Amino acid sequence: MTEEQVGERRGSDRLSLEGSVCIKVIEQKILGPSRNISTEGIYFIAEAEMPVEVTLPENGGVVTGKIVRVGAVRDGEIGIAIRFDEQVSADRLPHGG
Numbered sequence: 001m002t003e004e005q006v007g008e009r010r011g012s013d014r015l016s017l018e019g020s021v022c023i024k025v026i027e028q029k030i031l032g033p034s035r036n037i038s039t040e041g042i043y044f045i046a047e048a049e050m051p052v053e054v055t056l057p058e059n060g061g062v063v064t065g066k067i068v069r070v071g072a073v074r075d076g077e078i079g080i081a082i083r084f085d086e087q088v089s090a091d092r093l094p095h096g097g
Contacts, residue, residue, distance in 0.1 A: 012087075015093065017057070019057030019058060019094060020057055021054060021057060022054070022055040023080065023082070024053040024054075025050065025051075025052055026051040026052060026053060026064075030046050030048075031046075031047055031048070032044045032045045032046045032048075033045055033047070049066045049067075050066060050067040051064065051065070051066055052064070052065055052066065052067060052082060054082060054084075056088075056092070056093075056094060057094045058094035060088075060092050060094050061092060063084050063085070063088055063092075064084070064085045064086075065082040065083055065084040065085050066083055067080060067082055068081050068082065068083045
């Protein structure tokens with residue numbers, strides 16, 4: 001799938017953003033059935049949504065949402081996609097870099 005095709009599925013435009021974001025996981029236990037295991041790790045499916053609080057940069061405040069995707073970016077880094085529970089007004093969004 002091309003970047004353009006991915007963009008067509010999105011409900012709103014994406015803005016470039018530089019700065020730190022703080023995410024607080026609201027529920028501490030994550031339960032689910034395991035799929036596989038090795039001496040280096042385990043893979044499982046979470047049985048519930050993973051609610052979080054997100055502190056936006058540039059005094060954008062705190063919003064709640066749910067983790068919808070997690071994936072490896074490169075060694076030592078992961079990407080985390082969060083869907084906000086409610087749409088955030090444009091005036092609360094930081095002006096991206």
